Structures are given as C-alpha cells and as structure tokens.
Amino acid sequence: MAEVAYYTKEGLEKLKEELQYLKTVGRANMSKAIAEARDKGDLSENAEYDAAKEAQGLHEAKISQMQEAVANARLLDESKLDLSKVLALSIVKIKNVKNGTVMSYQLVSETEADLKSGKISVTSPIAKGLLGKKVGETIEITVPAGKMEFEILEISR
Template sequence: MTDVTYYTQEGLDKLKEELHQLKTEGRSQISKAIAEARDKGDLSENAEYDAAKEAQGHHESKISKLTNILANARLIDESKLDTSKVLALSIVKIKNIQNGAAMTYQLVSETEADLKSGKISVKSPIAQGLLGKSVGDKVEIVVPAGKIEFEIVEISR
C-alpha cells in the first residue's frame, strides 16, 4: 500500500509540470539518442546504444514513480487548517532555547522540501518533533548534531 502525501497547490503543479516534461520532451530526446546510436552500426557491440537504452529505462522508471506519486497526492485546503497546533503545511517559527536563534519553517511533503526556501519535510526529525505541538510548547529534538531544545513561537498558514 502506498502512502498518501499532502501537497500545496504549488507543489502539485510542479509535479504535474515535471511529469508532462518527462513524457513529452524527455521521451523525444531519449528516442532521438536511441535512433542515432542505432544508425552507428552493429547493435551487439554498440556501447552508445546500450547507454541510450539504459537511460530510457531510468527515464521510464522516473515517469512511473511520478505517476504513482500523483495518484496518491492530495491537495490541502490551507484555509481550513487549524492554526492552534503544528500540522502538515504549517509555517512554524521556533526559537533555539540554548542560543536564542529563531527559525521559520514550513512543513511540506518530501518532494517539496527545500531548506533554502525554508521548507522542510514533514518526515524530518525537526518536523516530527513539532507535529501536534502548540505555541509556547517546548520540544527536545534529536538531530545529527545531538539534542536541541526549541520553543514554538508562532504557527501560521
């Protein structure tokens, strides 16, 4: 059984766009590479042909994976989500109790995660420690660097 994954509209649109690109331009480029390699002669000793066929297999695998992800994707209506506790798609401002550093993260699906833009996976250690908590709660989260204690300062959408 596959997991249902929740997405923002932006994340869902990116996945659909990537799948469309893979099915159109991507397949076209792969078939051209195979045709060019085939034109170079004997297929039994043609490393270029073998590489192009292998690339085709990887490409089709990626299409299959994305199709499966989209089949199990669910769009979350952010306007109806509770902001009294941390949930998927919450924007959470937390403060490191030890050094006072404040950080803001949005909890998103694994495929939407992008630390540079402040989006972390709901399956990450920090997100797992924050889920279900409310403003003012203190949480101790085990990260690769050790245990860090955070205080939840604000929750929004």
C-alpha cells in the same frame, strides 16, 4: 501500497508539470538518442546503444514513480486547517533555547522540501518533533548533531 503525500497547490502543479515534461520532451530526447546510436552500426557491439537503452529504462522508471506520486497526492485546503497546533503545511516560528536563534519553517511533503526557501519535509527530525505541538511549548528534538531544545513562538499558514 504507496504512501499518501500532502501538497500545496503550487507543489502539486510543479510535480504535474515535471511529469508532463518527462512524458513529452524527455521521451522524445530518449528516442532521438537511441536512433542516433542505432545508426552507428552493429547493435551487438554498440555500447552507445546499450547506454541509451539503459537511460530510457531509467527515464521510464522515473515517469512511473512520478505518476504514482501524482496519483497518491492530496491537496490540502489550508483554510480548514487548525491553527492551534503544528500540522503539515504549517509555517512554524521556533527559537533555539540554547542560543536564542529564531527560525521559521514550513512543513511540506518530501518532494517540496527546500531548506533555502524555508521548507522542510514533514519526515525530517525537526518536523516530526514539531507536529501536534502548540504555541508556547518547549520541545526537545533529537537531530543528527544531538539533542536540541526549541520553543514554538508562532504557528501560521
């Protein structure tokens, strides 16, 4: 059974748009590549045809994977979420206790994660350490670089 993932409205729409693109334009491009390779002669000795068929198989696997992700996606109603503690979709302002650096992250699903825009996956070490915590708490989180201590300054949506 697949895992349920929680999405923002924008994230779910982006996922659906990408799936639609793969099913329409992507499939058409795959068919065209196979037809071009087929026209080049004997299929038993045609590496281009074999490569196009393999690419088509990978493309269909990706479509299947995305269809499963959409089927298991849940849209969170942000207006009903508890602001007193860190949850999925929370925007959390934290301070590194050691060097005083202040950072702000939104906790999102793995597919929506984008560090450049301040979105981290709820499955990342920092997000896992923050989940369920409240403003004012100081927590120690083990990250690949070692242990880090953070203070939660603010939680918002």
